[in-house]
Amino acid sequence: MAMTSMDWSSAAACRGSEGSLFYSADSAERKEDRVERELLAKRICAGCGVREDCLRAALDRHETYGIWGGLNEFERRALTRVV
């Protein structure tokens, strides 16, 4: 059965997780802290059953910040340049 628009979000592995893992809480976040934070978030994404839906939604909405579908904003931008 196909999921509609945002139905996938109810199956998100990140539900209940710290939002601060997926978004920087501090614009002055050190690079090392960002890398570590994003690795923790991406680990959750790696086991998420709706990862493709999440990434597609983020690409469709041109999400500017955060980890979506296991990719940060720079990785998503690079992906759209390739596709």
Ligand code: SF4
């Ligand atoms: S792919 Fe990551 S950000 Fe997207 S719903 Fe799953 S756990 Fe959350």
